[in-house]
Amino acid sequence: MLSEWVGVLLFLVGGLAVGAGGILTAFLIAPRRRQGSKYEPYECGMETIGPTWVQFKTSYFLYALLFVIFDVETIYLYPWAVKFQSLGLFAFIEMIIFIFILVVGLWYAWKEGALEWK
Amino acid sequence: MDNGLWLSLAFYLLAATILGSAFLVVLLRNIVHSVLWLAVCFVSLAGLYLTLDADFLAAIQVLIYAGAVCIMVVFGIMLIQRADMKQTNLFNKQTKAAAGVVALVLAVTGYLSAVTQWGNAKTPVPKETVGSLAELMLTKYVIPFEVAAILLLVALVGAIIIAKEVKG
Amino acid sequence: MGENLFTGIAAWMRTALLDIGTPPLLSEFIVLLVKLLAVIIFVSLNVLWLVYMERKVCAYIQCRIGPNRVGPKGLLQTVADVLKLLGKEIIVPRRVDKIVYLAAPLLVFVPPMMAFAVIPWGNGMAPVEMNIGIFYVLAVASLSTLIFWMGGWSSYNKYSLVGGMRVVAQMVSYELPLVLALLGVVMLAGTLNINDIVNAQRQVWFVFAQPLAFLIYLTAGISEVNRVPFDLVEGESEIIAGPYTEYSGMAYAMYMLAEYANMMVVACMATIMFLGGWLAPFGWTFLPSWFWFFIKVYALIFLFMWIRWTYPRIRVDQLMGFGWKVLVPLSLANIFVTGVGMYVYRAIGW
Numbered sequence: 351m352l353s354e355w356v357g358v359l360l361f362l363v364g365g366l367a368v369g370a371g372g373i374l375t376a377f378l379i380a381p382r383r384r385q386g387s388k389y390e391p392y393e394c395g396m397e398t399i400g401p402t403w404v405q406f407k408t409s410y411f412l413y414a415l416l417f418v419i420f421d422v423e424t425i426y427l428y429p430w431a432v433k434f435q436s437l438g439l440f441a442f443i444e445m446i447i448f449i450f451i452l453v454v455g456l457w458y459a460w461k462e463g464a465l466e467w468k
Numbered sequence: 469m470d471n472g473l474w475l476s477l478a479f480y481l482l483a484a485t486i487l488g489s490a491f492l493v494v495l496l497r498n499i500v501h502s503v504l505w506l507a508v509c510f511v512s513l514a515g516l517y518l519t520l521d522a523d524f525l526a527a528i529q530v531l532i533y534a535g536a537v538c539i540m541v542v543f544g545i546m547l548i549q550r551a552d553m554k555q556t557n558l559f560n561k562q563t564k565a566a567a568g569v570v571a572l573v574l575a576v577t578g579y580l581s582a583v584t585q586w587g588n589a590k591t592p593v594p595k596e597t598v599g600s601l602a603e604l605m606l607t608k609y610v611i612p613f614e615v616a617a618i619l620l621l622v623a624l625v626g627a628i629i630i631a632k633e634v635k636g
Numbered sequence: 637m638g639e640n641l642f643t644g645i646a647a648w649m650r651t652a653l654l655d656i657g658t659p660p661l662l663s664e665f666i667v668l669l670v671k672l673l674a675v676i677i678f679v680s681l682n683v684l685w686l687v688y689m690e691r692k693v694c695a696y697i698q699c700r701i702g703p704n705r706v707g708p709k710g711l712l713q714t715v716a717d718v719l720k721l722l723g724k725e726i727i728v729p730r731r732v733d734k735i736v737y738l739a740a741p742l743l744v745f746v747p748p749m750m751a752f753a754v755i756p757w758g759n760g761m762a763p764v765e766m767n768i769g770i771f772y773v774l775a776v777a778s779l780s781t782l783i784f785w786m787g788g789w790s791s792y793n794k795y796s797l798v799g800g801m802r803v804v805a806q807m808v809s810y811e812l813p814l815v816l817a818l819l820g821v822v823m824l825a826g827t828l829n830i831n832d833i834v835n836a837q838r839q840v841w842f843v844f845a846q847p848l849a850f851l852i853y854l855t856a857g858i859s860e861v862n863r864v865p866f867d868l869v870e871g872e873s874e875i876i877a878g879p880y881t882e883y884s885g886m887a888y889a890m891y892m893l894a895e896y897a898n899m900m901v902v903a904c905m906a907t908i909m910f911l912g913g914w915l916a917p918f919g920w921t922f923l924p925s926w927f928w929f930f931i932k933v934y935a936l937i938f939l940f941m942w943i944r945w946t947y948p949r950i951r952v953d954q955l956m957g958f959g960w961k962v963l964v965p966l967s968l969a970n971i972f973v974t975g976v977g978m979y980v981y982r983a984i985g986w
Binding site: 354413421423425458462 | 540
């Protein structure tokens with residue numbers, strides 16, 4: 351039997367091949383004419399003003415951080431959910447405590463306005 | 469068509485990718501490129517886990533590191549963005565000290581892996597790793613498990629406080 | 637009738653290869669390769685059809701006819717469109733980050749394609765059998781966020797950058813409720829293996845046992861594929877086309893086709909987790925299992941299209957607020973209720 355990773359690798363290569371197929375064919379057969387202001391960034395017909403790669407606000411970063419923390423929570427939840435029926439009541443209560451601690455975090459973030467988009 | 473041969477080929481290819489992308493993370497001048505190579509590094513590490521039949525660990529590696537931590541680093545970069553992206557990941561005066569530390573770590577791990585008795589695992593890898601993980605996590609390692617929740621909570625609260633300071 | 641059509645072909649190929657003396661591992665590999673090709677062709681045809689279907693559904697909802705010139709009933713319209721885009725120059729504007737700019741549309745098909753590897757298209761028709769099936773799909777799907785951001789950032793265009801940042805913020809906020817909603821199903825089924833989850837629904841589909849989780853999943857799923865009413869990423873009245881603004885020709889087409897492929901992944905997952913996968917409803921087994929799977933997926937996709945052309949776009953602060961303040965608490969509550977409910981259910985002793 352072939353193990354899983356061969357299949358995974360094969361489908362990864364397949365996905366790459368689809369993307370590469372489309373773009374390489376276009377590069378081969380599409381015309382290329384260097385002229386006019388075709389190569390300027392598109393901004394409603396005006397020339398772009400000021401630097402483009404500007405600074406973004408902190409709320410983006412806070413969302414990403416909240417996401418990482420809750421994502422880590424989910425990887426604890428999944429194994430528990432798989433064994434939920436055989437592990438019994440004690441494990442369920444442990445998991446409720448675990449979720450509760452993180453819900454406190456969510457409540458704090460909510461209270462401090464970290465969930466507001468400003 | 470020996471399976472072991474293919475496995476070692478996969479191992480060396482993945483190891484080379486991991487090391488190569490890790491080097492690029494450090495050496496590239498543009499910090500966004502560094503992050504993207506970091507994602508490549510994480511994904512190939514997941515590939516390494518897959519060859520060891522640790523499929524759940526591999527999925528976690530992709531979900532948490534490539535899918536979440538990289539995003540966080542990206543937003544961190546956008547927070548301290550500057551217009552000239554080509555000069556954002558420069559060398560500084562600490563290069564020599566860092567080289568010393570890295571050499572030390574390398575020496576210690578090298579020594580430890582040289583003296584460790586490497587043996588084959590006596591039992592085969594269980595077909596379903598997720599369930600066994602859950603059983604250990606919720607019976608034998610309950611306290612570390614709940615401490616992990618508190619650690620995550622502390623990280624969350626700390627981040628919000630720092631972000632508020634930045635705003636104020 | 638036709639139930640074993642595709643599994644039969646695979647079995648026939650395997651024995652034929654073994655008969656002519658191919659080593660077992662190599663013949664497995666060749667069969668896998670054929671499966672990959674079949675999935676690629678099937679997905680590409682479906683994606684082309686979905687673009688056409690979207691335009692037709694939109695047209696009928698708006699009392700128009702839609703494309704009807706190219707081919708019978710306009711069926712070849714998207715084929716013509718893709719051929720046209722193939723002949724268009726991929727413009728690389730002057731100050732873009734060239735490598736990242738071109739790598740993004742190259743990579744954009746990888747996450748949906750890898751997800752399709754474990755989708756059971758019919759009874760026993762998953763190309764790769766995996767113990768952690770759903771978790772693998774979730775992990776792989778989380779990669780597309782970074783790829784969309786790559787396109788947005790590298791374009792050196794303010795609209796693209798804002799679009800790229802919004803992609804990440806939105807997809808990240810809705811990935812959580814999506815992952816948490818599926819947890820209720822995992823608790824009921826007690827496994828991550830896709831086949832076992834489908835088989836666990838022989839008595840009752842999980843949509844009836846987990847209605848709240850189903851609604852959360854659908855909402856978050858629509859948001860994950862950036863469709864109306866959650867399409868702020870490419871809201872054309874605000875930021876042109878978001879991360880795709882600078883892309884042209886085939887590079888743009890890749891993004892658009894991948895979007896439909898992602899929509900298929902979301903619909904397939906919903907079918908597997910909530911609608912009984914390839915199981916026939918009411919014991920109507922006169923249609924083959926792969927046909928039932930196909931029908932269910934398309935019913936969901938039609939629902940997505942219906943929603944898209946019925947509802948207006950919501951505001952960005954409403955979007956983020958809805959994700960974090962409504963969907964995340966609701967999905968956490970769903971886990972709790974499911975757990976308690978199962979204990980009550982067992983205590984009553986039904």
